[in-house]
Amino acid sequence: MQERIVIVGGGAGGLELATMLGRKLGRKKKAKITLIDRNSTHLWKPLLHEVASGALDSRLAELDYRGQSAREGFQFLVGTLEAVNKDEKSIQLAAITDEQGHEVLAPRSIQYDRLILAIGSVTADFGTPGVSDHCYFLDSLRQADEFHEHLLNEFLRVNQSIEDGENTKLSLAIVGGGATGVELAAELIHSVSLLSIYGLSFLDQKHFEVRLVEAGKRLLPALPERLSAS
Template identity: 85%
Template sequence: MQEQIVIVGGGAGGLELATMLGRKLGRSEQAKVTLIDRNSTHLWKPLLHEVASGALDSRMEELDYRGQSARCGFEFLLGTLESVDKDNKTIQLAAIRDDRGKEVVAARSLSYDRLILAIGGVTADFGTPGVTDHSYFLDSLRQADRFHEHLLNEFLRVNKSIGEGNATKLSLAIVGGGATGVELAAELIHSVSLLSIYGLSHLDRKHFEVCLVEAKQRLLPELPERLSKLVEKKLSSLGVEVMLNNPVIEVKENTLVLGEGEPIQADLIVWAAGVRAPDIVNDWGLETRKNNQIKVNQYLQTLSDEAIYALGDCAACPIDDARWVPPRAQSAHQMAKRLYRNIVREYQLKPPKRFVYKERGSLVSLSRYSAVGNFMQSKSLSVPLEGTLARWAYASLYRLHQRVLHGWWKMFLLLLVDKLKRAVKPRLKLH
């Protein structure tokens, strides 16, 4: 009888794992591999800040789960995980409803022999009052598209007001000095610099204010301090106001209340501070950390049930007694690769190997202006990267994700297609 391998979450780790298992075990009918996601398409999450700013048209980069499943030997189901029954090895999927609330597909129950949770993470608000009501998040394509739509409306409003002779400015505040906040700030500056090409000639960088607020003492704590300072200097040269060591204690409509100093007024507020697993994880009877991440052992099995695994942003995997695997795309990629190999080893009657996280360094894109990062060759040797070389390295991360999904040949074809699209498509998405 075929083993039922169910993967919930089609992000970087979940989709890569489903693709690899489908090709190896699904096609040969050694196992039935099922991927479940609440969306019909996949977009690599590190691209969301580009979608939000208009630098990227998401429709050009989305991957259809059903098409991928047909090519790679796994089954795809559209659905949202509602509950996990560990005793009976079943999961419950919520009913699917249309935009009018009419039920399209009834709630379903699905059996599993091996359940892999790869549901990703969401932005942590740290219990700060008003965040949910008055901020934008960039955890999903839908949220990025929503922010982009409102950003375009603000572009039109402010451009018209300036054209009528009013001393108007568009102000935007970003909370969180990690990769998402830093990259979004740079992309927004670049987007505004392109507006005159597309008829919005009044709104330019002089009329656009971006404030980046970070509670800690420096930006990008995962980078060496020298590179962090370099990023801060570059952002400042682009006109971004960087505020450090000053946590936000409340968010009101168009206002950030800070721990120290005057409140910050902003037309748009983006919250990009911290990562946690979704709250619903706590209802599944699994052992979790305070940030809702599911605790796993060195084989990525949950501490509560060895038939249930977790990987990616929702997994709390220890590196040592004091550190945890960071919630990054490279972590999800490494976990998916190790878990795939361990499952295959079991089919070959070999024991699984422990997951060992390998720090490869961090890379941050500053839009078309620059990129910085560090490449970890070993625990003691870190090679700093800046400028063109760093930009190439940053772009290669996405290409490696495509290679896993499509193979080398199709990955190179996609690279060529992307180059052609950039030559014929507008440089900024304004719809």
């Protein structure tokens, strides 16, 4: 029987691994490679700030796991990992439900010979009170989309109140002055400069304030000082 190699998580690591193993072993039937992810498509995470600001339509940059698996010799299953049973060498996937909560697929159990967990990480809030309740995080496409939706509504609201003669400002704080925070700030400022093209002609850069919060001595602490200064 072919060895069953199961990879959970189709992010930067898991997708690359499934593709390489698919080419090397899966196509030659030397092993059965299965990739599992809770989403059907992959988006390269460093693009999330562009989705959040509206600079990128994620549908243009997503990679469909099923298409990739058919090309590269691995199997793809959509599902969310819930439990690992090391003794039985099996993993448990949660039930899949539709938007109305109706069950599409019942919980499933998948057997493996080798298991690779590549489920990534999430932003740490270091237990700071209020953060998990009141902040947006940029760890997934869903979160980037939610932020973008909220931003568009805020643009509409503030544009209308300025048109109505109120002295309103839209202000936004970004926590973390690394590459993502700095790029997001720049993209947001840029997106406001384009609003008039889309009919929101009252909200401009003087009514928009972005604060970038960084604990270190300078922005972009991992990069040369010349870049931080710039």
